[in-house]
Amino acid sequence: MEQKEEKKGFFKRLVSGLTKTRNNIVSGFDSVFKGFSHIDDEFYEEIEEILVMGDIGIRATEEIIENLKGKVKEQHIKEPEDCRQLLIDSIREQMHTEEAAYRFEQEKSVVLVIGVNGVGKTTTIGKLASKLKQQGKKVIMGAADTFRAAAGEQLTEWAHRAGVEIVGGQEGSDPASVVYDAVQAAKARKADVLLIDTAGRLHNKRNLMEELKKINRILEREYSDAFRETLVVLDATTGQNALNQAKQFSEVAEITGIVLTKMDGTAKGGIAVAIQSELGIPVKYIGVGETIEDLQKFDSNAFVDALFQVAE
Secondary structure: OHHHHHHHHHHHHHHHHOHHHHHHHHHHHHHHHHHOOOOOHHHHHHHHHHHHHOOOOHHHHHHHHHHHHHHHHHOOOOOHHHHHHHHHHHHHHHHOOOOOOOHHHHOOEEEEEEOOOOOOHHHHHHHHHHHHHHOOOOEEEEEEOOOOOOHHHHHHHHHHHHOOEEEEOOOOOOHHHHHHHHHHHHHHOOOOEEEEEEOOOHHHHHHHHHHHHHHHHHHHHHOOOOEEEEEEEEEHHHOHHHHHHHHHHHHHOOOOEEEEEOHHHOOOOOHHHHHHHHHOOOEEEEEOOOOHHHEEEOOHHHHHHHHOOOOO
């Protein structure tokens, strides 16, 4: 029951969080549905433009439009207004990837979290640690972002807040050695989940690649029986830039899931659709605010309902 209430509360926050995105996309649709008296190429072009401008991405947009055209033909629809639900359904279908797996919650695992500075990576790790702790898991954090001065301090603060242990290194020390120490601590204390923060220096991809390779070698050698999850944290307010970052990170690491933060402050929430469509990597969590409850598992149906304010 409590979980249901929490979900309901989150849906409400999602609806208000997506206000800017909704105004950006849905109001555009309204004017097209009302402004056109019949369905023609221009009608589809207008919808296409709104989707692209809403950061839904070129590829996803093309597929949504194709899907919509097919349904209109199949169902012999003549009125633009009658396309509304079909369009919502097409967007929903486009978002539906395989059910996102959260295996790392069920077994002994190590979760590597990557992302550039400023996207809310450290906060995400803190919130994730809190969530896992609330589920009764023993969590240890590894502060392997030794590159950024404040990263370790920030993470330590979150560790205290979440009531979990943290293993860190000196600023500028070798991230791989921090990971080694964190693994030893996780083994000694029989941790369920080891959460590792890493430095995300995309402008220097070679260094990042080498660093992640080293970390991976240590995890394979020292912690081979732990399930591996690699999450990349992206800032939804950056729209297409977030998609480009995801692409670049997937070149240096085997990404298993995406965390989209700052969904509450953006008109570019459509990027959630673009990422799922273009990369085939599931969005696993979204953040719509500052509190721990504001990081939730991503549900594409709830997202589409909230975007179009379909009643729960």
